[in-house]
Amino acid sequence: MNGLITRRTMLAGGAASLLAAPWVAKAQANTLRIGMQSILSGPIALLGTSSRNALMMEQDRINAAGGFLGRQIEFVFRDSKGQPQEAARLTRELVNSTGCELLIDAEASSGAFAVQEVVRDLGVACIHTNSETSSLTADPKIRVPTAFRVARQGVHDAVAGSIYLSEYANAKKLNKWATCSPDYAYGRDTTAQYLQFFKQFKPDIEIVTEAWPKLGQPDFTEVITKLIQAKPQALFTLLYAGDLSAFVNQGNIYALFTQMAVATPNVDYPVLAAIKNLPPGIQSATRYLETFPDTPANKEWGQAYLKRWNERPTNWSWQNTVAMHFYEAAIKKANSLDGKAIAAALTGMKIDTPFGVDGTITMRDDHTTINYAIGWGQTTPKEPFIIDVKAADWGKIIELETEWKKQQKYI
Amino acid sequence: MKGRPALRDSAIAAAALIVVLAIPLVHRSPAFEDFVIRLSAMALFATSLNLLVGNTGMVSFGHGMFYGLGAYAFALTMQMTDLPLPVAAVLAVLVTTLAALCVGAICVRLSTDYFAFITLAFQMLFYSVVISWQSLTGGDQGLRGGIPRRQIFGFELGSQLHLYQFCAVVAVLGLLALRHISASPFGQTLRMIRDNENRASFLGVVLWRARLWAFTIAGAFAGLGGVLAALFVSGAYPELADWPNSGQAIFAVMLGGINSFLGPVLGAAILLALNDVVTRFTEYYGLVLGIVILAFALGFRRGVLDFFRLVWPRGLR
Numbered sequence: 001m002n003g004l005i006t007r008r009t010m011l012a013g014g015a016a017s018l019l020a021a022p023w024v025a026k027a028q029a030n031t032l033r034i035g036m037q038s039i040l041s042g043p044i045a046l047l048g049t050s051s052r053n054a055l056m057m058e059q060d061r062i063n064a065a066g067g068f069l070g071r072q073i074e075f076v077f078r079d080s081k082g083q084p085q086e087a088a089r090l091t092r093e094l095v096n097s098t099g100c101e102l103l104i105d106a107e108a109s110s111g112a113f114a115v116q117e118v119v120r121d122l123g124v125a126c127i128h129t130n131s132e133t134s135s136l137t138a139d140p141k142i143r144v145p146t147a148f149r150v151a152r153q154g155v156h157d158a159v160a161g162s163i164y165l166s167e168y169a170n171a172k173k174l175n176k177w178a179t180c181s182p183d184y185a186y187g188r189d190t191t192a193q194y195l196q197f198f199k200q201f202k203p204d205i206e207i208v209t210e211a212w213p214k215l216g217q218p219d220f221t222e223v224i225t226k227l228i229q230a231k232p233q234a235l236f237t238l239l240y241a242g243d244l245s246a247f248v249n250q251g252n253i254y255a256l257f258t259q260m261a262v263a264t265p266n267v268d269y270p271v272l273a274a275i276k277n278l279p280p281g282i283q284s285a286t287r288y289l290e291t292f293p294d295t296p297a298n299k300e301w302g303q304a305y306l307k308r309w310n311e312r313p314t315n316w317s318w319q320n321t322v323a324m325h326f327y328e329a330a331i332k333k334a335n336s337l338d339g340k341a342i343a344a345a346l347t348g349m350k351i352d353t354p355f356g357v358d359g360t361i362t363m364r365d366d367h368t369t370i371n372y373a374i375g376w377g378q379t380t381p382k383e384p385f386i387i388d389v390k391a392a393d394w395g396k397i398i399e400l401e402t403e404w405k406k407q408q409k410y411i
Numbered sequence: 412m413k414g415r416p417a418l419r420d421s422a423i424a425a426a427a428l429i430v431v432l433a434i435p436l437v438h439r440s441p442a443f444e445d446f447v448i449r450l451s452a453m454a455l456f457a458t459s460l461n462l463l464v465g466n467t468g469m470v471s472f473g474h475g476m477f478y479g480l481g482a483y484a485f486a487l488t489m490q491m492t493d494l495p496l497p498v499a500a501v502l503a504v505l506v507t508t509l510a511a512l513c514v515g516a517i518c519v520r521l522s523t524d525y526f527a528f529i530t531l532a533f534q535m536l537f538y539s540v541v542i543s544w545q546s547l548t549g550g551d552q553g554l555r556g557g558i559p560r561r562q563i564f565g566f567e568l569g570s571q572l573h574l575y576q577f578c579a580v581v582a583v584l585g586l587l588a589l590r591h592i593s594a595s596p597f598g599q600t601l602r603m604i605r606d607n608e609n610r611a612s613f614l615g616v617v618l619w620r621a622r623l624w625a626f627t628i629a630g631a632f633a634g635l636g637g638v639l640a641a642l643f644v645s646g647a648y649p650e651l652a653d654w655p656n657s658g659q660a661i662f663a664v665m666l667g668g669i670n671s672f673l674g675p676v677l678g679a680a681i682l683l684a685l686n687d688v689v690t691r692f693t694e695y696y697g698l699v700l701g702i703v704i705l706a707f708a709l710g711f712r713r714g715v716l717d718f719f720r721l722v723w724p725r726g727l728r
Binding site for chain 2: 040041045078079081083084085086088089090092093095096097109110113114116117118120121133135139141142184185186188
């Protein structure tokens with residue numbers, strides 16, 4: 001009898017503590033907690049982890065310099081598993097029960113839109129560091145007073161890439177193009193955006209075939225043979241991460257890269273590491289490259305990251321780093337952690353950073369960054385992997401972005 | 412005599428509701444309030460599934476479709492029209508009910524295995540439509556732009572406390588309705604079908620009709636859960652309608668106990684609490700969850716509430 005009661009008591013106690021645990025913890029006094037959520041498990045956990053790595057370096061740097069407003073900072077990292085409803089829950093949890101006073105939203109796009117709506121309710125300062133979907137900040141209905149974006153933006157990349165590729169196509173007389181992009185919103189929308197601008201600069205191009213492989217597809221044989229049979233002069237692909245490296249590795253077997261020119265904006269260090277024989281001459285954007293901008297500060301940061309984590313940084317790494325630079329400058333200027341005060345300080349702010357095309361990045365009035373490094377060059381099998389990098393013309397990018405915003409009725 | 416169990420259930424529901432509504436008056440905890448909001452949605456979802464699994468013996472793998480449909484129908488109605496929130500919620504539940512009726516009409520005549528597979532197939536079909544119909548649903552990026560938070564009877568659902576109160580009331584009323592359905596002669600008929608469909612058929616029960624009713628009612632309440640989920644995330648996302656979400660509901664039912672009415676509610680609470688606790692400490696959430704479920708399954712050999720009813724029969728019956 002006693003034994004039974006003990007077991008029941010233990011079970012009841014266990015269940016009660018399990019249920020009580022989520023709202024027991026509270027922030028420790030004086031340490032400034034910053035909530036960070038991202039995809040830290042699953043197939044693209046590598047990108048979330050590279051965001052976390054960069055933020056841990058920033059935490060050490062900022063604390064060594066005295067913290068924010070004299071308070072040491074501490075990140076609270078959470079894994080959303082890439083699920084929007086979980087992303088929304090985590091944002092609430094980070095602020096409501098973990099006591100975070102600032103947010104870094106390192107979610108991919110779908111999660112970022114869910115976080116955006118929670119931030120609208122909570123009124124806390126938040127910087128989205130990885131969502132590239134333009135409407136997050138471009139659409140005034142979706143924009144939130146205390147939420148900002150420090151990341152590439154789809155429309156910026158599309159304009160820069162189209163200008164570069166139209167010049168390249170004119171020089172090489174490449175009129176017949178094929179596309180191969182992942183079969184979901186990012187792949188289809190961004191391909192359409194690239195083609196819209198591409199055709200604007202080079203009206204005589206013809207798309208001879210389109211391939212839409214599934215995300216995470218292990219075998220690209222069908223896609224590669226379809227592309228080869230269509231006999232295009234050039235291929236544009238938005239495959240990324242593991243899909244891009246698998247495509248290149250399998251494309252090498254079919255000698256795809258000797259039969260057509262190839263262009264992609266999505267080459268990153270982890271992709272390069274996963275490709276066995278990187279074909280030379282792929283036209284490629286620099287998502288993050290230690291040699292572009294070719295400055296000592298950029299090189300130093302890239303090397304420091306490599307030394308600490310024994311791997312190269314990604315595009316997501318520099319974006320998270322710059323987000324902390326913006327927070328640092330804005331909190332200093334506002335002398336406050338209040339969401340509205342930080343928002344007022346961030347709007348229009350220009351900071352010095354190794355990742356800007358001219359050593360600076362600006363947070364525009366519409367809560368998104370401009371002037372970050374966008375360059376296009378061509379691959380080479382050895383370091384630095386992308387050479388002859390040409391910097392994009394930001395004047396032209398902003399001009400065409402404004403046109404696009406008018407078309408979308410955002411302005 | 413006949414009315415007593417119904418009265419008792421109503422009294423328990425009223426007491427539970429009073430307690431839940433009184434907690435924020437004594438102590439405000441935003442994390443607890445969020446937990447109750449999410450639990451309200453999940454409890455309706457899992458308990459409605461148990462009307463099929465536990466009461467009727469119909470294991471549906473596609474129940475998430477109705478949860479997702481409720482969320483999308485509600486969020487789209489709120490975004491595209493100026494209708495008041497309760498009207499949009501009722502419309503969303505009606506749309507889900509109609510969808511459940513149509514899907515059920517095709518599925519319920521099939522035997523157990525085929526029924527499970529075809530419900531899964533319908534869910535995958537619905538999920539594909541959500542992903543592909545980008546102009547309406549936003550595709551894989553979900554329905555963006557938030558849900559307009561219109562006031563209802565002075566309640567502003569943008570306020571966490573008001574959302575908490577709204578969700579608690581809806582969930583308790585929903586669960587009470589499901590309890591009455593489960594305890595009604597119709598509910599007894601469903602259990603008779605589960606236990607021996609031939610005998611039920613000989614007694615004059617039209618099997619497909621009873622099953623179709625159960626399927627439709629379950630779909631409607633899952634849709635109501637979806638409405639609450641949409642309010643919590645202020646949008647609708649394809650993951651709400653995806654098969655892992657159906658799996659979550661099945662987990663909740665199995666974990667809490669299929670033979671106890673409140674089993675799925677307890678299972679949902681355990682799952683949500685586990686998620687909240689485990690994700691704080693590790694990225695290997697799936698691994699920990701798997702171990703915990705295995706421990707429950709091997710330790711209790713049934714759902715938690717079913718286990719307690721077995722070892723403590725008088726107290727919990």
